[in-house]
Amino acid sequence: MRLSRYFLPVLKENPSEAQIVSHRLMLRAGMIKQSSAGIYSWLPLGFKVLKNIENIVHEEQVRAGHIPMLMPTLQSADLWRESGRYDDYGEEMLRITDRHGRDMLYGPTNEELITDIFRSHVGSYKDLPLTLYHIQWKFRDEIRPRFGVMRGREFLMKDGYNFDIDYENAMHAYNRHMVSYLRSYERMGLQAIPMRADSGPIGGEDTHEFLVLADTGESEVFYDSAILDLKIGDRVVDFDNWDDCAAICKEWTTPYARTDETHDEAAFNAIPEERRRTSRGIEVGQIFYFGTKYSEPMGATVQNSEGQKVPVHMGSHGIGVSRLLGAIIEASHDDKGIIWPEGVTPYHCGIVNLKQGDAEADAACEALYASLTALGLEPLYDDRNERAGGKFATMDLIGLPWRITVGPRGLKNGVVELTSRRTGESEELPPEQAIEKVAQIYAKR
Amino acid sequence: MRLSRYFLPVLKENPSEAQIVSHRLMLRAGMIKQSSAGIYSWLPLGFKVLKNIENIVHEEQVRAGHIPMLMPTLQSADLWRESGRYDDYGEEMLRITDRHGRDMLYGPTNEELITDIFRSHVGSYKDLPLTLYHIQWKFRDEIRPRFGVMRGREFLMKDGYNFDIDYENAMHAYNRHMVSYLRSYERMGLQAIPMRADSGPIGGEDTHEFLVLADTGESEVFYDSAILDLKIGDRVVDFDNWDDCAAICKEWTTPYARTDETHDEAAFNAIPEERRRTSRGIEVGQIFYFGTKYSEPMGATVQNSEGQKVPVHMGSHGIGVSRLLGAIIEASHDDKGIIWPEGVTPYHCGIVNLKQGDAEADAACEALYASLTALGLEPLYDDRNERAGGKFATMDLIGLPWRITVGPRGLKNGVVELTSRRTGESEELPPEQAIEKVAQIYAKR
Structure with missing residues (x-):
């Protein structure tokens, strides 16, 4: 969505x-x-x-x-x-x-x-x-x-x-x-x-x-x-x-x-x-x-x-x-x-685009969205033209257990950020690894 | 079921x-x-x-x-x-x-x-x-x-x-x-x-x-x-x-x-x-x-x-x-x-055992049941100790579009009977072909 x-x-x-x-x-x-x-x-x-x-x-x-x-x-x-x-x-x-x-x-x-x-x-x-x-x-x-x-x-x-x-x-x-x-x-x-x-x-x-x-x-x-x-x-x-x-x-x-x-x-x-x-x-x-x-x-x-x-x-x-x-x-x-447990979360993973309208960031988000969907997962993509702070606040409020953050700076290094809602811990990963990790978390269930 | x-x-x-x-x-x-x-x-x-x-x-x-x-x-x-x-x-x-x-x-x-x-x-x-x-x-x-x-x-x-x-x-x-x-x-x-x-x-x-x-x-x-x-x-x-x-x-x-x-x-x-x-x-x-x-x-x-x-x-x-x-x-x-259309039928296929208690017929029905289930289909198996006529009448009444009939006589020749509820037409087939045919019918949907 x-x-x-x-x-x-x-x-x-x-x-x-x-x-x-x-x-x-x-x-x-x-x-x-x-x-x-x-x-x-x-x-x-x-x-x-x-x-x-x-x-x-x-x-x-x-x-x-x-x-x-x-x-x-x-x-x-x-x-x-x-x-x-x-x-x-x-x-x-x-x-x-x-x-x-x-x-x-x-x-x-x-x-x-x-x-x-x-x-x-x-x-x-x-x-x-x-x-x-x-x-x-x-x-x-x-x-x-x-x-x-x-x-x-x-x-x-x-x-x-x-x-x-x-x-x-x-x-x-x-x-x-x-x-x-x-x-x-x-x-x-x-x-x-x-x-x-x-x-x-x-x-x-x-x-x-x-x-x-x-x-x-x-x-x-x-x-x-x-x-x-x-x-x-x-x-x-x-x-x-x-x-x-x-x-x-x-x-x-x-x-x-x-x-x-x-x-x-x-x-x-x-x-x-x-x-x-x-x-x-x-x-x-x-x-x-x-x-x-x-x-x-x-x-x-x-x-x-x-x-x-x-x-x-x-x-x-x-x-x-x-x-x-x-x-x-x-x-x-x-x-x-x-903080939704994985078993009941409304969406499996949030996607936050830090710079909506930036061609590269938009394309990376769309690719993540398509890959997660193809794996049978439901991502929620914040594609609104809002500031990053507002997007993070919304994601934290609605409590999806995992969030992938995509921005031009990370993409230059080939990485996105995967964040756990529960621990707040983030790690930088290539997009395909972030997808794989999210898929593994839900495959166990 | x-x-x-x-x-x-x-x-x-x-x-x-x-x-x-x-x-x-x-x-x-x-x-x-x-x-x-x-x-x-x-x-x-x-x-x-x-x-x-x-x-x-x-x-x-x-x-x-x-x-x-x-x-x-x-x-x-x-x-x-x-x-x-x-x-x-x-x-x-x-x-x-x-x-x-x-x-x-x-x-x-x-x-x-x-x-x-x-x-x-x-x-x-x-x-x-x-x-x-x-x-x-x-x-x-x-x-x-x-x-x-x-x-x-x-x-x-x-x-x-x-x-x-x-x-x-x-x-x-x-x-x-x-x-x-x-x-x-x-x-x-x-x-x-x-x-x-x-x-x-x-x-x-x-x-x-x-x-x-x-x-x-x-x-x-x-x-x-x-x-x-x-x-x-x-x-x-x-x-x-x-x-x-x-x-x-x-x-x-x-x-x-x-x-x-x-x-x-x-x-x-x-x-x-x-x-x-x-x-x-x-x-x-x-x-x-x-x-x-x-x-x-x-x-x-x-x-x-x-x-x-x-x-x-x-x-x-x-x-x-x-x-x-x-x-x-x-x-x-x-x-x-x-006569349920395939799109809404409560069960995809009925299985009628003509001689409940016959070891070979029971085993053949169980195998059909397991194979259909493994393909993601839901069979309804009439495993009651009833006469064939009563079983057929129930299946016709509840209207499952396809029925597989299993009996000792057919099994001797290696076949079961696949019947369309809509046309009433039957054909004798080896069990694995009957399964394949039912699976194909629903795969198109």
């Missing part, structure tokens, strides 16, 4: 309404614009990151054997009356009346709808195990929406639901979700720690939240620093293998990690003192096993191998897709702006 | 609520499930086709230089009061009151919101031309939703908006959209004819609808059969070239083609009689130029090159993404089920 043809309305001033850094930077970097309280338009740069995160979630869910589908945003109130949650949900549920006076609502979650789909179409244990998921906009009518996309009203979430014949199968689904979530966050450059959690209005017996450490987190968290050394890395996971998945979960859930809601002071104090940590955390996902809580009242049963009708064991599993943009920025920024 | 692990709830019976063939087939093929009146869940097979169509639209919009973003589903009523459309829209607009008593609505379209984004961020002619688009769920509270996804209440649409300095630039944007739409429909295997149209509530001076010929179409259409011979094909389009785009538009708009709303009997009768056609048509897209209709009342102005503030010239351009599934099926089916 050439900046001269893009729509990147960066702001020079700090917007007064933004109280936390991710909200401020998303507004300043031209990623979002508030449309009404807690509701945002995703401008091109923000939309691109949102899509990247969504794609990672899709890929990892499919890898785990989960099946993508899509439920609508608006639902009939009837199903929620059947489960008993229509009255429980309170004012956070946006209730709507259609032209025929029917009670509808903007779905805050989808346990009822998916259970209805299941009971309409599945009747035998032979059709299990089954995990369906979707990524869809949801709405919670927060009384005081704030912190930008971190606590908005209209938000994008992945929610998935497993249907299993018994507790043991459902626990494998639970573990599979934990592993797929760990993989997803790691690909996004995030360290998200699974912490035993309370169940809240969805109801559940087993549940873990995933928290990203950041000063602006809504929860106080207590953990054993040993957990920070764990990585999924390159290991090949067989999602059909119960023991494999259980072993990974055990690895991640053995070190102490709890939010203030479930904190156990005695267990925490049993950790060697030098490994005891307290911090703030941002919740970016949660997994639940809730057994037959919905299948029983809603009649979601299957015939088991002995011909008996039994309610299925279910769980639900969510990742806050739009919220993750905020969480990633909270965890990865500096005074100059955002 | 292996059918034993998929969620494909096909129906044996014809659902009584479905009046038209696409609705019937989408229900029977397990693509959708009604959640409430005019609101559907997209089951895995339906979601996959929806995504394929969405991807084609995205790719062709980006190719034309248009910039993707995303506006929210819920909007504040204030902007619609500013444009004067809040009262005009009537009961089809779903009006919502939030917990603070603020008037909101579920967006049926986005002229107001995009104009607000534009006026907040763009001030100079130098930032033009600019075309922004998004693909988002919209809502129209139809009094009598029917025909499945063809006339639902919650529906997925691409809507795009161009901002230009003057009429001539806006006309190029108009032409660019027409060409990108023609390309999009052609890739979906559809012949969509641009027809001069009335403007409706969006208001407009120049506007064309795109109609797919089908008996169940809501509009009566009159056209010169010469238009059916036109193809974009492999020609390379330079979307920056005004003359190129205008020439293609001229080619497509010269033969007579009108809906009953704008039909001109005299002009129609001037066509040689053997080329005069009347038919029914399904609207799958529309492009509008509406000048300064929104930019003037809403103050979306830029400084022109002489330093004067002038309102921008706008247009809006829509493709009915979810509706297209219905339109494609209306245009492409037979008594046995759907």
Whole structure:
């Protein structure tokens, strides 16, 4: 993309309404614009990151054997009356009346709808195990929406639901979700720690939240620093293998990690003192096993191998897709702006032309642009007639991990400058070596 | 995908609520499930086709230089009061009151919101031309939703908006959209004819609808059969070239083609009689130029090159993404089920194992599956323990364009059977030749 043809309305001033850094930077970097309280338009740069995160979630869910589908945003109130949650949900549920006076609502979650789909179409244990998921906009009518996309009203979430014949199968689904979530966050450059959690209005017996450490987190968290050394890395996971998945979960859930809601002071104090940590955390996902809580009242049963009708064991599993943009920025920024992890960056590499209009500099930039594109990378070329300082400031603000700077002086020596956004370190290289280096960085991913 | 692990709830019976063939087939093929009146869940097979169509639209919009973003589903009523459309829209607009008593609505379209984004961020002619688009769920509270996804209440649409300095630039944007739409429909295997149209509530001076010929179409259409011979094909389009785009538009708009709303009997009768056609048509897209209709009342102005503030010239351009599934099926089916065009098919090729459990047949199917997958194709392997007749009926119903049938008898002679869903023709081939043939078919795309 050439900046001269893009729509990147960066702001020079700090917007007064933004109280936390991710909200401020998303507004300043031209990623979002508030449309009404807690509701945002995703401008091109923000939309691109949102899509990247969504794609990672899709890929990892499919890898785990989960099946993508899509439920609508608006639902009939009837199903929620059947489960008993229509009255429980309170004012956070946006209730709507259609032209025929029917009670509808903007779905805050989808346990009822998916259970209805299941009971309409599945009747035998032979059709299990089954995990369906979707990524869809949801709405919670927060009384005081704030912190930008971190606590908005209209938000994008992945929610998935497993249907299993018994507790043991459902626990494998639970573990599979934990592993797929760990993989997803790691690909996004995030360290998200699974912490035993309370169940809240969805109801559940087993549940873990995933928290990203950041000063602006809504929860106080207590953990054993040993957990920070764990990585999924390159290991090949067989999602059909119960023991494999259980072993990974055990690895991640053995070190102490709890939010203030479930904190156990005695267990925490049993950790060697030098490994005891307290911090703030941002919740970016949660997994639940809730057994037959919905299948029983809603009649979601299957015939088991002995011909008996039994309610299925279910769980639900969510990742806050739009919220993750905020969480990633909270965890990865500096005074100059955002620092995107390579896994989610909107463009792989910036190209800054120090002297737009100079024939040689222009040609060198075009050649870089063409070569990077031919390698399947997406560069963002600042081809505007602006001063170098302004171009650097924009690149630093929007946070592309790598920048190639091209100027007449360097070109005389046959070099361009490759700069890491994270470290600020630069090196001078012939253009083809700079390209190769950038390509290698992304090939590893 | 292996059918034993998929969620494909096909129906044996014809659902009584479905009046038209696409609705019937989408229900029977397990693509959708009604959640409430005019609101559907997209089951895995339906979601996959929806995504394929969405991807084609995205790719062709980006190719034309248009910039993707995303506006929210819920909007504040204030902007619609500013444009004067809040009262005009009537009961089809779903009006919502939030917990603070603020008037909101579920967006049926986005002229107001995009104009607000534009006026907040763009001030100079130098930032033009600019075309922004998004693909988002919209809502129209139809009094009598029917025909499945063809006339639902919650529906997925691409809507795009161009901002230009003057009429001539806006006309190029108009032409660019027409060409990108023609390309999009052609890739979906559809012949969509641009027809001069009335403007409706969006208001407009120049506007064309795109109609797919089908008996169940809501509009009566009159056209010169010469238009059916036109193809974009492999020609390379330079979307920056005004003359190129205008020439293609001229080619497509010269033969007579009108809906009953704008039909001109005299002009129609001037066509040689053997080329005069009347038919029914399904609207799958529309492009509008509406000048300064929104930019003037809403103050979306830029400084022109002489330093004067002038309102921008706008247009809006829509493709009915979810509706297209219905339109494609209306245009492409037979008594046995759907016939997907290769461009949108959910899976590239079916594999039917005639004798599940036979070691040789199972191994041959697994080898085919692995080879097709390695070539970047997605096969759907019916590995269930079902009779051949049932497997064929399912494959015919869900409409994959190609099927490879594997049985012990053929394998003895070293062959499998490759069958075209469209023609029903089969040929016996060694497995590797069947793979090669399927790969070639999709490589051309």
